[in-house]
């Protein structure tokens with residue numbers, strides 16, 4: 001079943017007199033299937049948030065159609081089926097988190113007891129128990145982001161639409177949210193999100209769309225990505241046959257199994273360029289393959305190519 005379908009959608013903003021129109025999205029089409037994780041990536045200003053806002057019915061496309069479970073968006077009732085995290089969650093900042101979640105639960109038609117139990121569970125999960133009775137205006141950026149995630153998940157929606165879920169989070173918060181999204185994925189939720197953190201995107205997504213200048217320029221399935229990369233963070237077993245695990249470990253790297261592949265941590269800031277790392281470290285690579293491309297490398301390559 002197709003959960004979200006975007007068909008030939010375009011959106012131009014008219015910022016007003018004497019200002020140039022901005023074409024944010026142009027002839028965009030894609031589908032998000034039920035139970036899959038679809039990630040939208042792209043440079044700043046590519047149109048990711050505009051697309052997400054259009055899918056949520058918050059911005060009206062100039063042309064094209066957006067369908068949710070096969071039907072045109074109308075009214076707001078479809079939003080009950082969706083958990084939405086906006087880019088900058090505007091949360092009523094005079095409310096405490098507890099009050100905000102109560103409000104969110106009531107507007108989703110939840111019973112008081114159900115709200116209390118679910119809110120407690122989420123607040124604890126996102127490590128906000130100590131601050132749940134404080135007004136949101138006293139929250140730090142990362143706390144607000146985590147509060148926004150509680151807000152999006154409270155009514156246990158089957159579809160999640162998340163605009164930069166890891167934004168503003170410290171490494172502990174990022175891991176917390178990453179693990180939570182992974183768990184939601186395992187529960188079979190449909191997740192559509194955008195992010196600049198490509199490492200997380202490729203670990204979470206079944207499919208990835210690269211948006212540039214409002215157009216979808218490339219789509220990768222997870223398997224395709226693994227094949228293109230022959231590894232990156234997911235080194236397939238056959239690649240580990242080419243490069244000895246011990247050699248990675250001797251150089252301070254670590255390898256562990258992860259979801260049918262291998263997660264390789266290498267001691268360099270340029271973690272994405274495995275090929276360069278092997279070259280620099282003098283790890284002999286057996287076999288013919290000498291080019292490993294990460295999603296990050298591909299992203300830069302495609303976007304730079306389009307700029308020429």
Ligand SMILES: Nc1ncnc2c1ncn2[C@@H]1O[C@H](COP(=O)(O)OP(=O)(O)OP(=O)(O)O)[C@@H](O)[C@H]1O
Pocket residue numbers: 013014015022023024042043044045046047048049050051
């Ligand atoms: N309300 C608005 N009025 C005018 N222009 C807008 C408005 N919202 C977005 N834009 C413009 O539309 C284009 C796409 O913006 P959008 O926020 O969708 O991009 P994005 O891919 O989410 O970017 P980022 O990665 O920086 O968050 C940009 O050029 C932006 O300046």
